[in-house]
Amino acid sequence: MVSQVADEKPQLLSKKAGCNSHGQDSSYFLGWQEYEKNPFDPAANPGGIIQMGLAENQLSFNLLEDWLEANPDALGLRREGASVFREPALFQDYNGLPAFKNALARFMSEQRGYRAVFDPSNIVLTAGATSANEALMFCLADHGDAFLIPTPYYPGFDRDLKWRTGAEIVPVHCTSANGFRVTRAALDDAYRRAQKSRLRVKGVLITNPSNPLGTTVPRADLEMLVEFVAAKGIHLISDEIYSGTAFAEPGFVSVLEVVAARSPLAADVSGRVHIVYSLSKDLGLPGFRVGAIYSANAGVVSAATKMSSFGLVSSQTQYLLAMLLGDKDFTRRYVAENKKRIKERHDQLVEGPKEIGIGCLESNAGLFCWVDMSHLMRSRSFEGEMELWKKVVFEVGLNISAGLSCHCREPGWFRVCFANMSAKTLDVAMQRLSSFVHHASSFVDEAGRRRGSGPARSMSCPLAIKWAFRLPPASADRKAER
Numbered sequence: 001m002v003s004q005v006a007d008e009k010p011q012l013l014s015k016k017a018g019c020n021s022h023g024q025d026s027s028y029f030l031g032w033q034e035y036e037k038n039p040f041d042p043a044a045n046p047g048g049i050i051q052m053g054l055a056e057n058q059l060s061f062n063l064l065e066d067w068l069e070a071n072p073d074a075l076g077l078r079r080e081g082a083s084v085f086r087e088p089a090l091f092q093d094y095n096g097l098p099a100f101k102n103a104l105a106r107f108m109s110e111q112r113g114y115r116a117v118f119d120p121s122n123i124v125l126t127a128g129a130t131s132a133n134e135a136l137m138f139c140l141a142d143h144g145d146a147f148l149i150p151t152p153y154y155p156g157f158d159r160d161l162k163w164r165t166g167a168e169i170v171p172v173h174c175t176s177a178n179g180f181r182v183t184r185a186a187l188d189d190a191y192r193r194a195q196k197s198r199l200r201v202k203g204v205l206i207t208n209p210s211n212p213l214g215t216t217v218p219r220a221d222l223e224m225l226v227e228f229v230a231a232k233g234i235h236l237i238s239d240e241i242y243s244g245t246a247f248a249e250p251g252f253v254s255v256l257e258v259v260a261a262r263s264p265l266a267a268d269v270s271g272r273v274h275i276v277y278s279l280s281k282d283l284g285l286p287g288f289r290v291g292a293i294y295s296a297n298a299g300v301v302s303a304a305t306k307m308s309s310f311g312l313v314s315s316q317t318q319y320l321l322a323m324l325l326g327d328k329d330f331t332r333r334y335v336a337e338n339k340k341r342i343k344e345r346h347d348q349l350v351e352g353p354k355e356i357g358i359g360c361l362e363s364n365a366g367l368f369c370w371v372d373m374s375h376l377m378r379s380r381s382f383e384g385e386m387e388l389w390k391k392v393v394f395e396v397g398l399n400i401s402a403g404l405s406c407h408c409r410e411p412g413w414f415r416v417c418f419a420n421m422s423a424k425t426l427d428v429a430m431q432r433l434s435s436f437v438h439h440a441s442s443f444v445d446e447a448g449r450r451r452g453s454g455p456a457r458s459m460s461c462p463l464a465i466k467w468a469f470r471l472p473p474a475s476a477d478r479k480a481e482r
């Protein structure tokens with residue numbers, strides 16, 4: 001029976017199910033597939049691929065595990081010794097458990113030093129930030145409407161925002177010249193391009209702190225973004241899924257603080273600024289599927305609440321997390337310690353490449369670094385980037401994410417994750433990179449020309465793989481803008 005379903009002819013599927021806007025053929029996802037085939041294990045498979053393409057936070061698991069040990073009622077569905085099994089097992093009202101929403105609102109306010117205070121009645125629970133972003137698209141954009149997104153951006157947005165909703169993404173091109181900060185000129189340019197393509201712009205979506213840059217958005221840039229959406233009469237979505245990872249100055253500023261500071265002018269935009277959050281990164285719980293939309297717009301909250309029935313958070317999970325996030329002493333300790341550990345691991349990653357002449361964008365947040373390897377490419381082009389990426393995956397055994405999959409306009413940038421592995425594994429990864437660079441540089445002369453045929457270790461790039469050479473940005477933009 002199973003194989004029958006798998007063999008089903010494509011024409012029996014809906015157009016949506018078969019269409020390519022899911023983005024599954026991006027090198028971002030292909031790298032994951034390669035890792036799955038040959039995963040590194042220090043004992044069982046020391047020659048395997050190290051997964052550095054997954055922004056997962058495994059650094060503070062022991063703190064969560066210790067808390068669970070000390071609070072067995074949370075997982076055991078008990079209160080003061082008595083079972084409460086029936087409460088979460090029975091029908092769930094899609095507004096979510098009040099105890100959990102209160103605890104989540106408090107936790108989100110705590111993350112922002114109470115400079116922004118979250119009202120639980122403005123929260124809509126969703127199955128992760130993925131579901132929150134899609135639900136917001138459904139609420140704010142009709143088929144063919146567009147959102148402007150600064151590049152480079154999280155590769156999953158193509159799937160999350162466009163695939164099922166039919167919304168379009170128009171990239172706002174940011175460059176290394178100013179550390180990839182978004183400018184008013186770049187926003188105006190993207191807006192004009194969208195208009196030229198007859199797309200109705202419904203808003204701007206930013207990720208703060210940024211994935212893949214690992215940088216927080218400066219307050220001045222947030223003010224400029226709020227001015228922009230106010231002037232255009234459009235929405236601003238701020239995906240703040242990494243807010244708890246900001247480990248160094250200038251620190252994280254939520255767009256909510258900026259909106260509050262605009263008061264009394266704030267009234268005009270506060271209903272058009274929406275926040276996406278999730279516990280996938282700050283608490284390292286992507287498997288629990290806990291996310292949220294926060295909006296002061298009653299219409300958005302009402303529509304998104306109705307939509308949330310397609311992706312509710314299990315009551316069992318809400319019960320557990322209401323207790324965990326309700327423990328203020330624990331959350332305070334956890335957040336501080338987690339940031340400390342992220343910083344240590346970040347520093348370890350930055351130091352390794354620096355010693356071998358590879359630079360990283362200066363960053364202060366996130367679970368990854370944005371690394372410039374353009375000097376290792378045979379040609380300064382996206383073909384050169386893909387060639388280098390394949391080498392790094394197959395020869396060096398590191399699955400990193402190519403900048404092109406994040407819609408970066410400049411070839412040679414890669415996102416390298418550091419929080420989903422042990423310090424020892426990160427050391428192995430850095431050693432591999434170092435020997436690759438030493439070897440590769442012996443094949444490149446002073447003028448950057450190749451002298452040999454390439455590194456000696458044999459590279460076996462399976463021919464069966466249909467490598468997705470995504471269109472270079474100029475043509476990709478035209479496609480997105482259609």
Ligand SMILES: Cc1ncc(COP(=O)(O)O)c(C=O)c1O
Nearest residue numbers: 128129130154207211278280286
């Ligand atoms: C910016 C951003 N938004 C959303 C998501 C999806 O998160 P979730 O696991 O909560 O669906 C990710 C995951 O990497 C992300 O980086």
